[in-house]
Amino acid sequence: MISFKQLRYFVEIVAAGSYTRASERLYIAQSALSRQIKELESDMDVVLLRRDAKQVELTLAGQEFYDKARKILEDLEHAISQARYIxxxxxxxxxxxxxxxxxxxxxxxxxxxxxxxxxxxxxxxxxxxxxxxxxxxxxxxxxxxxxxxxxxxxxxxxxxxxxxxQEKLVVAVSLQHPLAQHSVIDIAALRDELFVSTPHRDRGGLSYLVAERCIAHGFFPKPARATSRKASLLSLVNANFGIAIVPDSMRAIAVAGVHFIDLKEEDFQSAxxxxxxxxxxxxxxxxxxxxxxxxxxxxxxxxxxxxx
CATH class of the missing domain: 3.40.190.10 (Periplasmic binding protein-like II)
Structure with missing residues (x-):
């Protein structure tokens, strides 16, 4: 039966890089630490670590198990913290x-x-x-x-x-962009523009919605050479890599070099x-x-x- 103690020891060995350093951090004998890991590998019937005198190295199976074991310990720590609160x-x-x-x-x-x-x-x-x-x-x-x-x-x-x-969607462009002279435009004006955010086939969200609305108006957003699906997309706009259609509330987090333009089309809304x-x-x-x-x-x- 695999124990949380074994998981903790295994994760600590990987983090420390050796049995020696892990035993010092955990305040237990190296022989006891080694015995626990051998029992863990025996119970799993899998080799998790390759060892030599100075360091340890994860096997492919060990790497997969390490990621999951660390997450289990994090969840346990959160559960303990919640119990203490209560x-x-x-x-x-x-x-x-x-x-x-x-x-x-x-x-x-x-x-x-x-x-x-x-x-x-x-x-x-x-x-x-x-x-x-x-x-x-x-x-x-x-x-x-x-x-x-x-x-x-x-x-x-x-x-x-x-x-x-719901809030309206607006166009974000660099102050250097020719469209920066506008305060309101039609969506058709963006047909040939490069977008710094494009949809992923397996993800919804804002970029997926924007692409849907653009398709409804007769075109698919052309991807810029530098793209992002995170908040950094406004940084790409600021650097004039391309444009983005974003929620109006993102004005509050934009850098000074980004200009926002309203769209005439009322169907550009996001919930x-x-x-x-x-x-x-x-x-x-x-x-x-x-x-x-x-x-x-x-x-x-x-x-x-x-x-x-």
Whole structure:
């Protein structure tokens, strides 16, 4: 039977690079450490490490196992941390993911702050991830909430999404670009432009939506020679590698050298959704309801607040 102790020892040996350094870090005898790893390999019937007098090297099977073992230990550490929060009478931590195209500028950032004031025992662990990756992480319980842009291509039976609001899409160009003299343009004016963000065939989100809308207007976005699906796309725009169609809220995180242009076409809109897992903890469920209510208040100016 594989134990968490064996996983911890194995991960520490790989991180330290040798049995000697790992035994010093773990404060156990090198012989005991070696015995645990031999038992682990015997139970698995797999060679995980190649050893010599000075260092260790992962086998191909060992590398695959190392990545999974490290993730298991991280999840265990998170679970222990949550249990300690509860034992102290506190609520715990909520793991929140958001897309790079969903910046925590108004209304999202201020609403999160407002909601946190009503949950004094809750902390947010915030990271960025693509829309599709968020959906999977929330579905499988590695994250609690996701803030993403639809469409999300894969279906997840335990995932619930709530549309928070819609916002218009705008064109981002460098101040050096000929289009920078415009404040409003037709989408047709972008037919021959190079886009620094193009869709991935297996991912939804903003770039997929933009491509769909462009196709509806008779063309597919031409990829620039340098592309990005992350927040760095505005840096590529600033460097004049090409243009991008982005949510209006990204003005708040843009560098000074980027100019934004409104589109005449009204169908260039993007919805922001909140994702959470059905059957989540009471803490997460209460936080979700409070956040939806905060977004729906007129002062935050979202246009939608309906479940899908």
């Amino acid at each position: 034992d102290k009478g506190e609520r715990g931590a909520i793991r929140l993911l958001h897309s790079s195209s969903v910046p925590l500028s108004p209304p999202l950032g201020p609403c999160l702050n407002t909601v946190l004031e009503g949950f004094p025992g809750v902390t947010l662990e915030i990271s960025q991830a693509s829309s599709e990756h968020q959906a999977l992480e929330v579905e499988e319980g590695r994250a609690d909430l996701g803030l993403a842009r639809i469409p999300i291509l894969r279906k997840h039976p335990h995932l619930e999404t709530v549309t928070l609001f 922001v959704v909140l994702m959470h897992r059905r059957g989540a903890s009471v803490m997460v469920d209460q936080f979700v309801q409070a956040f939806i209510a905060a977004i729906a208040r007129p002062s935050t100016s979202p246009q939608l607040a309906t479940s899908t």
